[in-house]
Amino acid sequence: xxxxxxxxxxxxxxxxxxxxxxxxxxxxxxxxxxxxxxxxxxxxxxxxxxxxxxxxxxxxxxxxxxxxxxxxxxxxxxxxxxxxxxxxxxxxxxxxxxxxxxxxxxxxxxxxxxxxxxxxxxxxxxxxxxxxxxxxxxxxxxxxxxxxxxxxxxxxxxxxxxxxxxxxxxxxxxxxxxxxxxxxxxxxxxxxxxxxxxxxxxxxxxxxxxxxxx
Ligand SMILES: Cc1cc2nc3c(=O)[nH]c(=O)nc-3n(C[C@H](O)[C@H](O)[C@H](O)COP(=O)(O)OP(=O)(O)OC[C@H]3O[C@@H](n4cnc5c(N)ncnc54)[C@H](O)[C@@H]3O)c2cc1C
Numbered sequence: 001x002x003x004x005x006x007x008x009x010x011x012x013x014x015x016x017x018x019x020x021x022x023x024x025x026x027x028x029x030x031x032x033x034x035x036x037x038x039x040x041x042x043x044x045x046x047x048x049x050x051x052x053x054x055x056x057x058x059x060x061x062x063x064x065x066x067x068x069x070x071x072x073x074x075x076x077x078x079x080x081x082x083x084x085x086x087x088x089x090x091x092x093x094x095x096x097x098x099x100x101x102x103x104x105x106x107x108x109x110x111x112x113x114x115x116x117x118x119x120x121x122x123x124x125x126x127x128x129x130x131x132x133x134x135x136x137x138x139x140x141x142x143x144x145x146x147x148x149x150x151x152x153x154x155x156x157x158x159x160x161x162x163x164x165x166x167x168x169x170x171x172x173x174x175x176x177x178x179x180x181x182x183x184x185x186x187x188x189x190x191x192x193x194x195x196x197x198x199x200x201x202x203x204x205x206x207x208x209x210x211x212x213x214x
Contacts, residue, residue, distance in 0.1 A: 014028060014030055015028035015029070015030070016028055016029035016030060016032070016033040018033060018036075020071070021033055021036070021071070021074070024071065024074040024075060025074045025075065026074070026075045026076040026162075026164075027209070028209075029074070030209045031102055031132050031134065031209050032070050032071070032073075032074050034130070034132055034207065034209075035047045035049070035064070035070050035100050035102075035130070035132070036067050036070055038100055038129075038130050039065070039066075039067065039070070039100075042098075043098065043100075043129060043130060044096075044098045044099060044100040044129045044130050045065065045096050045097060045098050045099075046063050046064060046065040046090060046094055046096045046098075046099060046100065047063070047064050047070065047099070047100030047101065047102065047130070048061055048062070048063055048064075048083045048086045048087065048090055048099065048100065048101040048102070049061070049062060049064050049069075049070065049073035049083070049102055050062075050073055050077055050081035050083060050102070051064070051069075051072060051073045052072065052073075055142070055157075056157040056158050056160070057077055057078075057079075057142075057145055057149075057157050057160065057163070058077070058079065058142050059077040059079065059080075059081035060081065061081055061082055061083045061085065061086035061089075062086075063086065063089065063090045063093075063094050063096070065094065065096075075162065076134075076163065076164075078138075078139065078140050078145060078163055078165070079139065079140050079141060079142045079145055080139060081103075083101055083102065083103045083107055084101070084103060084107050084110050084111060087099065087101070087111075087123055087124055087127075087128070088122070088123065090127075091122075091123040091127050092123075096127065097127060098127065098129035098130075099123075099127050099128050099129060099130075100129060100130040100131075100132070101128060101130075101131050101132070102131075102132045102133075102134060103131075103132075103133065103134070104133070104134060104136040104139070105133060105135075105136055106136075108131055108133045111124065111128060111131055112131075115128060132207060132209065133207075133209070134209050135209070137165075138165065138191045138192065139191070139192040140187075140190055140191060140192065141190070141192070144190035144191075145157070145163075147190065148170065148172075148182065148186075148187060148190060149172055152182050152186055153172040153180040153182060154180070155172050155174055155178065155180065159174045159175050159176070160172055160173065160174060160175075161173050161174055161175045165184075168183060168184050169181035169182060169183060169184065170182045170184060170186075170187045
């Protein structure tokens with residue numbers, strides 16, 4: 001690792017020891033565990049995470065102030081959850097003073113710019129207490145997730161338990177145990193590749209979490 005990852009101060013391999021968190025986490029459950037610890041310790045009083053939306057696998061930002069709410073938002077949704085747009089909701093509607101936020105590199109860049117530049121974004125400079133970045137090499141429009149699941153993996157999105165990208169495959173796993181790996185060359189035409197996503201690490205966030213695909 002090094003040039004491929006981008007700039008970082010230190011790098012560790014970690015996995016949550018909490019079996020309940022791990023059961024529904026994407027990888028090692030580190031993001032959920034960090035927020036749970038931060039809530040317990042009073043480092044944050046809530047976190048902006050990607051919660052369930054109206055359609056299956058279409059995330060909606062939500063403010064989690066309890067471990068149950070953090071648990072409901074575990075796992076990766078491979079389309080955009082506009083978490084940054086929820087900062088105002090977290091501070092105004094929920095009245096949070098110490099906000100946690102998780103997001104992709106492009107989202108973390110927006111948060112850090114909001115904190116560093118004197119552009120007068122209310123609540124961004126003084127209320128973000130813990131920004132956790134997640135690696136990101138690719139993202140998908142929601143409709144393309146529907147096409148990939150239904151047309152290529154022959155699964156209804158309602159029946160999908162988990163999606164995972166790694167080892168050259170985009171894998172769909174169903175609630176009933178079916179596993180359908182699609183070669184990434186099949187998914188390429190559906191992907192977003194903004195330049196920022198080419199740097200999987202999140203130099204603007206501390207800490208950051210990821211698993212593979214480097
Ligand atoms: C679009 C996308 C692409 C990714 N690509 C890679 C990659 O190429 N290589 C790699 O190693 N890792 C990638 N990741 C990160 C990886 O999938 C895991 O999120 C990361 O390893 C953390 O796992 P965890 O078990 O600690 O997270 P968990 O404990 O399961 O928590 C995940 C947290 O991320 C939030 N979240 C889920 N989806 C989104 C979203 N779309 N936007 C913002 N927040 C979200 C959840 O609400 C939750 O709080 C990607 C993530 C996303 C969202």
